[in-house]
Amino acid sequence: MSVLSEILHDLVQKKSSNGAELLEKHPTTKKGENYLGTLTSLTLKYKNHNNTNEIVHIVIKEEPEVSADMLETIRSMDLFGTEQQILSDILPKIELLTNTKIGPKIHYLAPKPPIIIMEDLTQLGFKNRNKKIGLNTNEVNLVLEKLADFHAGTILLEEQ
Template sequence: TLLASVNLNAELEDGDTQNLSYMIKLPIDAVQGFLAKDHNIFDTENAIYKDVIPEIEQMYRDAGVDLKFGTKYYDLKTPSEFGVVLMEDLRPHGFKNVNRIEGFDMEHTKAALKKLAQWHAASAVRVETKGQYPKIVSDGVYTEDFLKLMEEKGESSTALYMECVRTYKDHEEYYDSLKRNQENFADEFRPLLKIDPNEFNVLNHGDFWANNVMFQYDDAGKVKETYFVDFQMTHYGSPIFDLYTLLLSSTSLDVKLKHFDYFIKYYHDNLIE
């Protein structure tokens, strides 16, 4: 999708002016050709901002806890077949992404995991008390049709992927195993589509990595707030999907290697709290 910044200088009724900053997401051709047609990810994200997030935040308020999970959302009606997503820009409020190349340190990892555990816990309670979420947010894009498309595009996507791998230093050690993994992506991923109703399941963010977590800081430079962005890939299933995605993709190498088991326990402790 295309994410664009919209900055307005508005004149108010009293003659004063006010600067307003928004972020708008638009579908690109590739999305219109597949994802938005078969599973409209813009409908998914609009439903998350309009219905799911307010419901979860209200659940916490009812329990005496004031929590926010995302930015302010505007229900924008457009003539677009696929729609758009209009949100308040978090950057003027001091929110930032961590450098995705450097990865999360201990503080940022714990902040992200705590908020993730709170999201997962509330979604599980919601399903237990009110029933399953609507399909537009619970099914996600990870379907059998999606995997078949990946298989159809397998040869070309593998070639591009391996071309990128060759740009990394010492790639030779991992080249063959990465190639096999890419070629067998659909077969490896297919078991994850099956939801065991006897296991603990949650509404996963679905794309929970560094670029989709934003942090706000206090005067001392410590994390004081954590918000999630980009809710187009949500799906219901095992929480391990979000948990492993973050820990494997977005933590710095030394933090990942030294504290992996601790992070699993930290997530679980916050989940059951």
């Protein structure tokens, strides 16, 4: 059983003693769109402790599939560690202070091998945009509103 399979097994065991069925697995982004990690979307079905079927949509972020030199450079910058700290510690505090959802719910973090298992935000209507096409005015305004919430939250967090 791979490390990822063990992690998913443990994650599901917290919600169900019956295991889970993998309904769907696909790359979250096209090759080359996310330089610092490999993103995979999974849809799992399981029976909860009340014996009711539940479906969970998650995204798994792992180290990118790059050359050994590039991987060493990425590891030396501790980018996964920084992202994990922001997602697990800083963003939840900012969301609490601003009463605004800014990032995904985190289900699991591991430093070695570096893995982040998080909520799949496409289920809330978010979409990955083609960076060559860009965003329309409404989308830019939504991004700026979230950025303003984040900025205000960092100031409130700093004042505490």
